[in-house]
Amino acid sequence: MAAKENFQAINILLVEDNPGDIRLTKEVLKEGKIRNNLSVVMDGEEALFYLNKQGKHKTAVTPDIILLDLNLPKKDGREVLSEIKSDPELMTIPVIVLTTSEAEQDIINMYAHHANCYITKPVDFNQFINVVRSIENFWLNIVKLPSPKRK
Secondary structure, three states, X not given: OHHHHHOOOEEEEEEOOOHHHHHHHHHHHHHOOOOEEEXXXXXXXXXXXXXXXXXXXXXXXXXXXXXXXXXXXXXXXXXXXXXXXXXXXXXXXXEEEEEOOOOHHHHHHHHHOOOOEEEEOOOOHHHHHHHHHHHHHHHHHHOOOOOOOOO
């Protein structure tokens, strides 16, 4: 409810390499009820540059929440999650793993590395939209998010 109480937009970092999933997520969040600023990076290495405000991301806004795919180029989501959750400046940012992997070992590993949530992406277009709307409703409307630490 933080977004409604102070009328500030929620800052979301989407770490996703599939252009179709990026487009759909943008559309669903744009039509949503919660004001948000969506930033997108397409590989794990760039995600860490963004979060650490390095290179072209020096002025990046610390996200309130991260939507993280697992199967990414350069550094996969498993490595990204591990680095986020081991960094005292970043570890309190909720990370929602949003991936096609249904592998039990991935689910176990992501929770062992302190993922806040693990969601398997549906392949059906309408189901995907429903999943993103559910994420928005729960994580941006119901959950109380911590104020991000600013570097």
